[in-house]
Amino acid sequence: MRYLNLRELSYGLIGTAIMSVFVMLAALVEARGAETRNLVLQGGSSAITQTQILIHNALPISVRFKVRRDGSDNNFAERRVRFQLISPNGGIDSLVRSIGGTDETFELNLPAAGGSNGVRIWRAEMRNFEAASNEEVNEPVRGTVEFFTTGSENATISSPAKFGLVQSGTAVKTISMPFTGNLTVRANWDTDEISLENYQLKFELYKGNTKLAGDTGYSRDSLILGISDSQRMKIVYQVKASDFQIPGDWKIKVFGSSKGKVKNISLKMSIGDGLFE
Numbered sequence: 001m002r003y004l005n006l007r008e009l010s011y012g013l014i015g016t017a018i019m020s021v022f023v024m025l026a027a028l029v030e031a032r033g034a035e036t037r038n039l040v041l042q043g044g045s046s047a048i049t050q051t052q053i054l055i056h057n058a059l060p061i062s063v064r065f066k067v068r069r070d071g072s073d074n075n076f077a078e079r080r081v082r083f084q085l086i087s088p089n090g091g092i093d094s095l096v097r098s099i100g101g102t103d104e105t106f107e108l109n110l111p112a113a114g115g116s117n118g119v120r121i122w123r124a125e126m127r128n129f130e131a132a133s134n135e136e137v138n139e140p141v142r143g144t145v146e147f148f149t150t151g152s153e154n155a156t157i158s159s160p161a162k163f164g165l166v167q168s169g170t171a172v173k174t175i176s177m178p179f180t181g182n183l184t185v186r187a188n189w190d191t192d193e194i195s196l197e198n199y200q201l202k203f204e205l206y207k208g209n210t211k212l213a214g215d216t217g218y219s220r221d222s223l224i225l226g227i228s229d230s231q232r233m234k235i236v237y238q239v240k241a242s243d244f245q246i247p248g249d250w251k252i253k254v255f256g257s258s259k260g261k262v263k264n265i266s267l268k269m270s271i272g273d274g275l276f277e
Contacts, residue, residue: 033181033238033274034148039067039124041081041141045132050125053147054241056179057115059273060150061085063124064107067143069099069136076101076136080129087113088120096129099141109150117176119241122147149273153179157269164192164263165201165256173267177239177250181274185235185252185267186220192261198224199257201265205235208248213237220268240276 037051055061063085069078078098085093085108093108113120124145130137160173177183183205191199204214217233218224252267 033276034146035275035277036144036146037124039065039126039143039145041126041128043138043140045128045130045137047128048125050123051145052121052123053275054119054245054277055113055122055147055275056119056241056244057088057113057117058179059153059275060110060112061087061122062107062109062148062150064105064146064148065124065126065143066103066105066146067099067126067141068103069101069139069141071101071136071139073101076139077134079136079139079141081141082125082127082129083108084123084125084127085110086123086125088122089113089115103143117178119180119244147275149275153181153273155179155271157271159267159269162264162266164261164265165254167256167260168258169256171254171256171265173252173254174249175252175267175269177244178271179273180239180241180244180276181271183235183237183239183269183271185237185269187233187254187265187267188219188221189262189265190219190222192263195260197259198222198227199259199262201233201257201262202255203233203235204253204255205237206248206251206253207243207246210246210248212243238274238276239271242277 035053039049039051041047041049065083078100080098082096087110091110093110095108097104155178157175163171165171198218200216200218202216205212213235215233215235217231218227220232
């Protein structure tokens with residue numbers, strides 16, 4: 001049997017800790033959401049390429065370029081390229097870099113575009129800055145550009161006043177969605193009867209006439225013996241830029257119980273930013 005010495009054990013523990021941090025960071029990026037595009041700048045002195053994405057006006061944005069130039073560094077010098085992030089209000093962050101045969105990674109950043117509660121087009125661009133007389137101008141630069149939000153935005157969505165429902169009744173409440181991202185909708189309510197029974201309700205999320213998500217379950221905070229958290233009403237939905245382009249208001253539709261009336265329905269809604277198309 002082989003015994004680990006103290007140094008080996010220390011290295012193992014450090015490696016495990018580092019791996020755990022990477023896993024946590026990867027999970028955070030996935031939860032917040034980002035959009036990645038492939039991008040190729042072809043050869044030629046007038047070469048230009050760009051990609052675009054719909055982003056909500058309230059979100060500050062970063063892009064991360066990861067690129068390399070075709071061809072060996074033994075045969076070609078680095079090709080000069082201008083990289084830009086362009087917001088819909090005309091804001092530009094720009095950088096000129098010489099790109100060789102190994103990966104180059106860097107970021108550009110801009111504040112939120114501002115404007116109405118909606119989405120508009122952002123662009124990322126690569127343009128040749130190499131002299132036409134230089135041989136490396138003919139070597140393509142290729143890689144990826146990743147769009148993501150700068151920092152983090154979390155918001156509690158304002159709820160309508162508490163309301164009730166008659167037996168098998170329905171109600172529709174208009175809400176305001178502040179930006180794209182990971183939305184959670186929960187609710188509390190009371191039985192408006194002389195009864196010890198708790199009633200389940202169904203909730204649905206709409207944009208205009210389009211249903212986006214829904215769930216049926218029990219009140220979030222009511223003390224109900226034998227009811228697990230998974231049986232509580234909870235809508236989890238990734239609000240996308242394309243959802244903002246659907247005509248109409250953001251709405252929550254609530255369906256009453258066939259067993260009796262309910263009262264004091266209180267919506268609890270929150271969202272963390274993320275880029276989802």
